[in-house]
Amino acid sequence: MNLSLQNYLFLGHYLPLPLSALRIIEETPSHPFHDFKKLNKQEIEFELSNLGNRKRVSIRNIPKKVNNIENLLKNSIFDKIVSNLEKWKELGITIIPYFDDKFPLKLKTIKNPPKTIFTIGLSNFDYSKSISIIGTRKPTAYGAQMAETIGLEFSKRGFTIVNGFANGVDTLAIKGCLKAGGKVIGVLGSGLLNPYPKENVELFHEIINKGKGFFLSEHLPNDSVKKSTLATRNRISSALSIGNVFIEGSTKSGIRYQL
Template sequence: MMIILDESLTDYIFLSRCIPLPLSALKVIKSRVSFENVLKLTPKQFETLLESFKKVDHISIRQINKKVEKFYNLNNKKTFEYIRKQLSICGKNNIQCLSYFNKDFPPILKSIGKPPKLIFIQGAIKSEDYKAVAIIGTRNPTKYGEKMARDIAKRLVEEGFTIVSGFARGIDTIAMKSALDFGGRAIGVIASGILNLYPKEHQYLVEKLVSNGALISERFPHKNVSKQALQIRNRITSGIGLGNIFVEGNERSGTRWQYKFGARQGRPAFAVEPIDNDVEQAFIPNWIVNEKGGAKISSLKDIDWVVEILNEEYEKRRQVKNLNKGTTTHQKSILKY
């Protein structure tokens, strides 16, 4: 049983979640002050600290007055008891709670725009998961969409890729299940807490997933899903993958967020060509190919050149990873936690 009752982590969660402070400010605190010492400041001293972030470090701190007010009102026994309770729940359920500064925080997530300040993981992200691809799409696929998601996932697993998705109904789960059924690895990024799985009918897949991959969330274990969480989790799904493969989606599909985040992150976009352009599920693939310049996958044979592109992206990722090994001692000290 994993027990996580680290007081420094508790302090970090308070500052990163309850106040909340931006990651850039947390980095400065980690390197110069310590989270524990910040909690000992008076509200006036805390305000001075935030002002110094703006003036000295040129860090944008919004609504300083509100943050100081929260620091004064929430810096109490009740708040910290709640945080400790959440960490205890994690420990009892083999869920890792990792701050951005934890040595086990997936380096792959540090490289994305607006990386998470805190993540909860059941299972493990391994080095082989650097070679990953996201397969996402509609919750209501056609029979053709189901077959293509299943077959593409199988083919990519054969090439050594981990399959990433948002764990939603439909294409996401079909792709992940296919990867696991054929001996591959998969990563599901969810918008609810890990112990309050959404959708609940996917609970049957969790045991196999955490044994051969990971379930990731930014939310406390029992938190409900929210619209905002559904949107922003796409930056993680896209960030882990080397590219995004879209398999069907209507005009209102949340996969648009996956595309938007992927474009910002420089991830190549691929879309499965519909066999019937009159169905609503054909909208997203046609939008990505015709309006956004994404690459079209017309058949499974096209996966050969898709793999070539993804392998090129993988080599770039490996080079960046090797460059990061050359950080200075000071930089490394900032990243240890």
């Protein structure tokens, strides 16, 4: 990747710029934003306007973004990113930007792909035989039994179980998978250092420490969960699987973003 990781995270996650703009910067090694800290306010506004005038690039409220860059730099956010990169690496977190060769092809082809994925746990994971088992956070007794049984049976047949690691069906399917000695992929709606839900923190660490799978998030590791991110993560778990098994849920369920 041509753009440095710290610049990519600053521009993509803190400013933030859309992926279409990041692509232009990445594909243009001479672009001034490769060293944006040297630019003055007028130069930053000029470059943002140039990006916004490109085909298929939409940058809203450019004056606000110019001020954002100034404020972020004044608050030493860039320096914090550099410091955090070292800390995250020590904690076993892998950072894979969209333009990295290791970025999963399955995620590149979806609508609104993540700019970056952060992972922790098993590396060099094979996504080719993954199934998503999902459903309500409050299953009936029958639904709970089915979730665990289906997770177990798919795992016996060599499938990796993928879901959003939510309470209820998601967790039960994962537990069934682990009983069969299978592997799991948990897609979080929070950062990896703030795993959600809190009831699953122990299970989160068990999966990582015992090499039973890995967790993935499109959010910065220190980010907390939001209602909106719980819905949008579903497109990722769906993309990583070859199919979805839906076990109970209402028509208003966040799962509608996945199916």
